[in-house]
Amino acid sequence: MKAGIIGTGHYVPEQVVTNHDLEKIVDTSDEWIRTRTGIEERRIAPDDVDTSDMAYHAAVQAIDEANLTAEDIDMILVATVTPDMGFPSVACQLQARLGARQIAAMDISAACSGFIYGVVTAKQFIEANVHQNILVVGVEKLSKITDWSDRNTSVLFGDGAGAAIVGSVSEERGILAHELGADGSGIPHLHQTEEDFIYMNGREVFKFAVRQMGDSSLNVVKKAGLTKDDVDYLIPHQANIRIMEAARENLDIPVEKMSKSVHKYGNTSAASIPIALSEDVKAGKIKDNDVTVLVGFGGGLTWGAIALRWGK
Ligand code: ACO
Numbered sequence: 001m002k003a004g005i006i007g008t009g010h011y012v013p014e015q016v017v018t019n020h021d022l023e024k025i026v027d028t029s030d031e032w033i034r035t036r037t038g039i040e041e042r043r044i045a046p047d048d049v050d051t052s053d054m055a056y057h058a059a060v061q062a063i064d065e066a067n068l069t070a071e072d073i074d075m076i077l078v079a080t081v082t083p084d085m086g087f088p089s090v091a092c093q094l095q096a097r098l099g100a101r102q103i104a105a106m107d108i109s110a111a112c113s114g115f116i117y118g119v120v121t122a123k124q125f126i127e128a129n130v131h132q133n134i135l136v137v138g139v140e141k142l143s144k145i146t147d148w149s150d151r152n153t154s155v156l157f158g159d160g161a162g163a164a165i166v167g168s169v170s171e172e173r174g175i176l177a178h179e180l181g182a183d184g185s186g187i188p189h190l191h192q193t194e195e196d197f198i199y200m201n202g203r204e205v206f207k208f209a210v211r212q213m214g215d216s217s218l219n220v221v222k223k224a225g226l227t228k229d230d231v232d233y234l235i236p237h238q239a240n241i242r243i244m245e246a247a248r249e250n251l252d253i254p255v256e257k258m259s260k261s262v263h264k265y266g267n268t269s270a271a272s273i274p275i276a277l278s279e280d281v282k283a284g285k286i287k288d289n290d291v292t293v294l295v296g297f298g299g300g301l302t303w304g305a306i307a308l309r310w311g312k
Helices: 019-023 030-037 051-065 090-098 109-126 184-189 202-223 241-250 269-282
Strands: 004-013 017-020 041-045 075-079 104-108 131-141 161-168 174-182 191-194 199-200 233-236 291-299 302-309
Touching: 004 109, 004 269, 004 302, 019 030, 019 174, 019 191, 030 241, 030 302, 041 161, 041 291, 051 090, 051 131, 051 269, 051 291, 075 090, 075 109, 090 104, 090 131, 104 241, 109 131, 109 161, 109 174, 109 241, 109 269, 109 302, 131 269, 161 269, 174 191, 184 202, 202 241, 202 291, 202 302, 233 269, 241 269, 269 291
Parallel strands: 004 174, 075 104, 075 131, 233 291
Antiparallel strands: 004 161, 017 041, 131 161, 174 302, 191 199, 291 302
16 A cells, blocks of 8 residues: 555635735835745735635645545644644544544644645555545644734745645555654744744754755655655745755756745745645646655754655
């Protein structure tokens, strides 16, 4: 039994907030944000659209793309650090709203690495033949924990959702290798404050991210018994174009083979990798048999990477 991704979906709110819009709120400039991060605009959800709403839209699309119905889903995993409420989980909200059976449903908290954690968790249940079709969602409404008066963080983040169905695929396809890790000693550098806002020491996180994205992506390629030359496509966590470029250069991958949506969505944390995956699959950028590397890092500090061969 081999696990792979058999359907993808994504949803982003309609409202676009540009760098120029932010110039009116904090002491920043379009030029600073573009050159330091690669971000040009981001999507922000309105008050009446919460995390579970975005998750629902992405999930419906992924279930449909996998040619399944909600009844076929036998586990729901939602990666988020911005649930609608402390409990119940977004996964339980989704179970009810999708009309799924009374299956296992839970949230995963691993910040920007959460979707990778979710897919790797799903893989274990599929390959143990315990479950057949697992819905994994990465979703964030970061705008509700963003301090809009803090220029160090408010220019970086956006809202959105991405989803994937993890199911069984043929022996030649699917997830070839993975790596997950965490280092809680990094908590002072990136965490939620008592006022519920994001605090980030950008320089420390930057250094960690460059090292970890490079190491983890190479590690999964090696674990899969492959070399850099075998990699057809790279989807790095869309946090900052300079961090993404470092990961790309580490794998010697040409620019056109790296996913890039940071300019239009900013950093959507757990949603960034599944949004990119869903968009790129629909745009035909990832083709059957392509060796694809997904790699992310985030608060925890956490990290994760997956090497997979695309297709069923
Ligand atoms: N506009 C203008 N100036 C700014 C802004 C802004 N929006 N933000 C910070 N600055 C200023 C700072 O005040 C500081 O000024 P100072 O030197 O006078 O004190 C200076 O710019 C900061 O310069 P650098 O630290 O050199 O900026 P750097 O090139 O490192 O870029 C950035 C900062 C973009 C935050 C970068 O460090 C970064 O991307 N870090 C990683 C962030 C990340 O990816 N986090 C992901 C995890 S998020 C999660 O898990 C939810």
